[in-house]
Amino acid sequence: MTTLTVRGLxxxxxxxxxxxxxxxxxxxxxxxxxxxxxGAGKTTLFDCIFGQLRPDAGTIELDGRDIGGLxxxxxxxxxxxxxxxxxxVFPDLTVRDHxxxxxxxxxxxxxxxxxxxxxxxxxxSREDLAAADSVLEAVDLLDVADTPVAALGLGTCxxxxxxxxxxxxxxxxxxxxxxxxxxxxxxxELAHLLRSLQVERSMGVLLVEHDxxxxxxxxxxxxxxxLGCVVASGSFHEVMRSPAVERAYLGSx
Amino acid sequence: xxxxxxxxVPGVPYGCAYAVFAVGLVLxxxxxxxxxxxYGAQAYASAFxxxxxxxxxxxPTWAAFVCAVVVLGPGLGxxxxxxxxxxxxxxxxxxxxxxxxxxxxxxPALLPVVFGNGNLVGAPSIVFNPGTVYFHLGAGVPVNGxxxxxxxxxxxxxxxxxxxxxxxxxxxxxxAAAESSRLLELEGVNARRVTATAWAVSGLMAGxxxxxxAPTEVTIQPQDYVTLMVAAIAAAACAALRSMPVAxxxxxxxxxxxxxxxxxxxxxxxxxxxxLPAFPFIVLVGALLFVPGLRRLGQATDPLSSVxxxxxxxxxxxxxxxxxxxxxxxxxxxxxxxxxxMLTWMPPAWETVLNQGMAYSVVFLSVTFLxxxxxxxxxxxxxxxxxxxxxxxxxxxxxxxxxxAGAVLGALAASLVAGLLAFASLRLRGLGxxxxxxxAALLFDVAVFPAQAVSGGTGGLALESRWLPLxxxxxxxxxxxxxAFVVLVxxxxxxxxxxxxxxxxxxxxxxxxxLGAAGVGVNLAWxxxxxxxxxxxxxxxxxxxxxxxxxxxxxGEFNYQLSLAFVVxxxxxxxxxxxxxxQAGIGLVVLEQLLQYAPQRMQGLAFVVFAIGALTYAAxxxxxVELEKRRWTGRAERALKRLRRAxxxxxxxxx
Numbered sequence: 001m002t003t004l005t006v007r008g009l010x011x012x013x014x015x016x017x018x019x020x021x022x023x024x025x026x027x028x029x030x031x032x033x034x035x036x037x038x039g040a041g042k043t044t045l046f047d048c049i050f051g052q053l054r055p056d057a058g059t060i061e062l063d064g065r066d067i068g069g070l071x072x073x074x075x076x077x078x079x080x081x082x083x084x085x086x087x088x089v090f091p092d093l094t095v096r097d098h099x100x101x102x103x104x105x106x107x108x109x110x111x112x113x114x115x116x117x118x119x120x121x122x123x124x125s126r127e128d129l130a131a132a133d134s135v136l137e138a139v140d141l142l143d144v145a146d147t148p149v150a151a152l153g154l155g156t157c158x159x160x161x162x163x164x165x166x167x168x169x170x171x172x173x174x175x176x177x178x179x180x181x182x183x184x185x186x187x188x189e190l191a192h193l194l195r196s197l198q199v200e201r202s203m204g205v206l207l208v209e210h211d212x213x214x215x216x217x218x219x220x221x222x223x224x225x226x227l228g229c230v231v232a233s234g235s236f237h238e239v240m241r242s243p244a245v246e247r248a249y250l251g252s253x
Numbered sequence: 254x255x256x257x258x259x260x261x262v263p264g265v266p267y268g269c270a271y272a273v274f275a276v277g278l279v280l281x282x283x284x285x286x287x288x289x290x291x292y293g294a295q296a297y298a299s300a301f302x303x304x305x306x307x308x309x310x311x312x313p314t315w316a317a318f319v320c321a322v323v324v325l326g327p328g329l330g331x332x333x334x335x336x337x338x339x340x341x342x343x344x345x346x347x348x349x350x351x352x353x354x355x356x357x358x359x360x361p362a363l364l365p366v367v368f369g370n371g372n373l374v375g376a377p378s379i380v381f382n383p384g385t386v387y388f389h390l391g392a393g394v395p396v397n398g399x400x401x402x403x404x405x406x407x408x409x410x411x412x413x414x415x416x417x418x419x420x421x422x423x424x425x426x427x428x429a430a431a432e433s434s435r436l437l438e439l440e441g442v443n444a445r446r447v448t449a450t451a452w453a454v455s456g457l458m459a460g461x462x463x464x465x466x467a468p469t470e471v472t473i474q475p476q477d478y479v480t481l482m483v484a485a486i487a488a489a490a491c492a493a494l495r496s497m498p499v500a501x502x503x504x505x506x507x508x509x510x511x512x513x514x515x516x517x518x519x520x521x522x523x524x525x526x527x528x529l530p531a532f533p534f535i536v537l538v539g540a541l542l543f544v545p546g547l548r549r550l551g552q553a554t555d556p557l558s559s560v561x562x563x564x565x566x567x568x569x570x571x572x573x574x575x576x577x578x579x580x581x582x583x584x585x586x587x588x589x590x591x592x593x594x595m596l597t598w599m600p601p602a603w604e605t606v607l608n609q610g611m612a613y614s615v616v617f618l619s620v621t622f623l624x625x626x627x628x629x630x631x632x633x634x635x636x637x638x639x640x641x642x643x644x645x646x647x648x649x650x651x652x653x654x655x656x657x658a659g660a661v662l663g664a665l666a667a668s669l670v671a672g673l674l675a676f677a678s679l680r681l682r683g684l685g686x687x688x689x690x691x692x693a694a695l696l697f698d699v700a701v702f703p704a705q706a707v708s709g710g711t712g713g714l715a716l717e718s719r720w721l722p723l724x725x726x727x728x729x730x731x732x733x734x735x736x737a738f739v740v741l742v743x744x745x746x747x748x749x750x751x752x753x754x755x756x757x758x759x760x761x762x763x764x765x766x767x768l769g770a771a772g773v774g775v776n777l778a779w780x781x782x783x784x785x786x787x788x789x790x791x792x793x794x795x796x797x798x799x800x801x802x803x804x805x806x807x808x809g810e811f812n813y814q815l816s817l818a819f820v821v822x823x824x825x826x827x828x829x830x831x832x833x834x835x836q837a838g839i840g841l842v843v844l845e846q847l848l849q850y851a852p853q854r855m856q857g858l859a860f861v862v863f864a865i866g867a868l869t870y871a872a873x874x875x876x877x878v879e880l881e882k883r884r885w886t887g888r889a890e891r892a893l894k895r896l897r898r899a900x901x902x903x904x905x906x907x908x
Contacts (some may be wrong), residue, residue, distance in 0.1 A: 050772070052768070052771075071771075072771040072772060073771045073772075073774050073775055073776045073777065076771070076772055076773055076774035077774045081772070081773070082772050084768065084769070084772075088766040088768045088769030088772065089765065089766060089769060090761060090762045090764070090765030090766055090769060090770070091765050092761050092764070092765060093758065093761050093762065093765065097758055097761075098762075100758060101758050101759060101762045101770070101773060101775070102773040102774070104755050104758070104759075105759065105762075105770075105773050105774035105775045106773070106774045113754075113755045113756055114751070114756050114783065114787075116754065116755070117750055117751045117753075117754025117755060117756050117757065118747055118750055118751060118754075119750075120750050120754075122753075122754035122755045122756075161769075164769075164773060165772075165773075168773070168774070
């Protein structure tokens with residue numbers, strides 16, 4: 001079992017403390033929701049875990065190995081994947097190519113790639129094509145596999161981003177507001193898809209989401225953040241009844 | 254002290270010139286979000302028209318000032334806004350840079366076409382008399398009208414602009430519009446009016462700066478204004494494109510320190526001949542490496558940027574199977590006809606022209622690969638071509654190495670320099686990276702290429718026939734054509750193979766989203782270094798081919814102005830495809846050859862044509878040729894459908 005362990009993580013921007021002493025544990029096979037009002041520090045925490053921001057203090061470990069000093073791409077190759085609040089797809093590439101890029105990049109070696117390209121030997125391997133198509137089938141995108149992503153709608157692009165994140169069999173998935181910009185039906189479908197992928201692939205999922213219906217459908221437990229701190233944690237229903245959560249969302253009476 | 258003042262005071266007008274331009278650059282960036290490479294060209298246009306009206310048409314100074322500055326300055330700004338920059342999505346940094354570059358290349362080339370090639374000698378001063386000494390500093394350092402005008406104007410302009418930007422509601426709206434005009438409109442503000450006002454103010458400042466600086470130069474030359482621009486860019490970079498007072502301070506410092514050092518350094522020293530002219534560029538490199546604010550330049554800040562429509566697909570990917578088969582057959586037929594023509598009936602003069610076009614095509618492939626495939630912008634491709642050519646030339650000259658073998662080593666040297674440049678710029682993105690490559694190009698222009706040991710002086714290095722096999726230098730026979738053709742085919746094939754392979758997919762991913770690519774495990778630093786190194790090698794191969802074709806390696810053939818023009822030219826035809834580079838290479842030389850038959854003043858028209866073409870980059874980033882290909886493909890698809898009464902073929906994903 002893989003565990004992501006965060007201890008005492010702190011990050012500030014100028015004089016503003018965005019994340020203050022956050023502790024977090026996430027194991028493979030479990031799904032955790034990270035909720036809180038805007039500005040609570042959820043995305044900053046994601047950025048620190050994924051190496052896009054360097055924390056001021058605290059440690060981040062994957063299976064006991066300190067990954068705090070590694071760059072984003074190294075963390076990705078160690079088995080952490082991410083989707084983004086603002087879509088980060090590759091517009092000119094086809095849907096299948098998105099998955100192939102993720103599969104090819106996930107391998108630690110880069111030896112000979114350029115020479116293989118120059119010799120015309122870099123057709124994707126059968127294994128990679130099969131792995132990509134199996135994920136595309138699971139997320140129902142086989143019909144548009146050869147379509148460039150620029151020609152697809154937002155809802156489909158969100159699923160492409162999710163498929164790209166899971167295709168290389170990550171151990172930990174950080175999903176940042178995947179329902180952003182989607183309607184109720186699309187959100188429901190995405191929630192179902194995310195949950196089934198998490199269970200099938202036994203991933204650890206950390207989900208940042210404002211749509212509480214989606215959170216309830218996907219996660220095993222919830223962590224609530226406000227003003228950079230963890231203010232509550234527990235099962236979805238326990239947390240929703242917590243006075244700290246009411247204060248965070250509605251303010252003090 | 255007296256001596257120090259004596260050296261430093263003459264630096265004041267230059268420093269003020271840099272300051273005025275630097276403040277203008279910061280103002281434009283802060284109020285429109287555009288780093289306007291065309292700013293120097295705007296200033297030059299006003300100065301040119303001002304001097305033309307006064308000198309050639311005897312207009313009164315005030316009337317010429319009103320026409321060239323008060324009307325033309327803001328007018329140009331408004332035209333730029335209305336027809337160019339307003340159409341560029343706020344997050345498309347490359348389009349903004351390319352549009353600015355096309356203005357920088359196109360305007361100075363256009364003015365002689367419109368107004369003639371007359372040599373404009375010195376414009377009158379609009380404030381103080383340049384020759385009059387108004388007072389003395391200390392015990393005898395004279396301060397004349399030129400120094401006084403420059404200093405007073407710089408201070409006055411700075412005060413007015415800082416007050417406008419920081420204390421007025423309009424200034425606040427301008428800064429907001431630079432971040433996101435759409436968000437500003439949601440607040441009920443007419444963002445178009447605000448942005449247009451910002452461009453008009455910026456244009457007015459450029460006009461005033463241009464006219465004010467005209468008397469400091471003997472003749473009004475576009476290159477003077479471009480050189481000024483570069484020093485001003487360094488000053489603006491030191492201020493992280495944020496603070497106008499800091500930019501002005503660094504502008505003055507660069508001017509004063511340069512002139513002071515010039516006074517103290519022995520004229521025969523290396524420091525005087527190589528380091529001093531490069532001083533502004535060294536400052537620019539230092540700022541890019543050590544000013545933290547520059548690392549985020551050009552990164553998307555508009556929260557509503559996701560509403561911008563996606564870019565269209567290249568024609569080759571949008572066409573159906575039947576049209577694809579017809580196009581491929583046509584391509585091979587055209588290729589065969591071209592080779593047969595060159596080997597049989599083509600007149601030698603045109604064979605030479607087309608040979609040159611093929612050599613340019615190889616250099617342009619380096620732009621295609623770096624910008625079209627990897628999404629990176631380099632303004633030093635001509636420099637890299639020059640590095641390879643001079644390396645091969647010196648190896649042949651000193652070691653007696655065959656020039657073709659030297660060309661391989663030269664291409665490796667260019668590849669190494671490009672890779673090192675990318676490695677040194679790893680923290681920079683978009684505009685910051687473009688400026689770093691520009692600084693490198695300028696450093697080579699003033700400090701490396703003119704050196705006796707590199708180019709043998711300004712005349713350049715003449716190739717000798719004993720350096721090359723098969724009589725390649727001779728214009729008789731087809732040896733050069735065959736060499737250039739084989740090299741072009743190999744290079745085009747290599748680029749195509751890499752584009753289709755794993756590295757190509759990684760580069761396409763990096764081009765689409767750096768965040769997304771790093772997030773799936775792509776090592777962006779390595780990919781950037783690799784892209785630059787490969788692009789440097791291509792530029793190097795093209796540079797040595799050009800050298801053989803021209804039989805002399807001259808520093809002027811590889812300067813930074815050509816690097817800027819290269820980007821503009823390739824972007825016009827299509828930076829995303831290999832055929833775009835070849836069309837650019839052949840198109841450039843054919844156009845230049847046809848212009849030989851036009852009047853003398855029209856000689857620069859080729860650059861104007863390409864600059865106008867590049868102005869469409871914002872609307873059609875795939876290039877004009879690619880756009881037309883897509884349109885014709887659509888027409889052909891519809892015609893086929895009508896003929897066969899069958900549904901149109903589905904879109905395919907094949908490259």
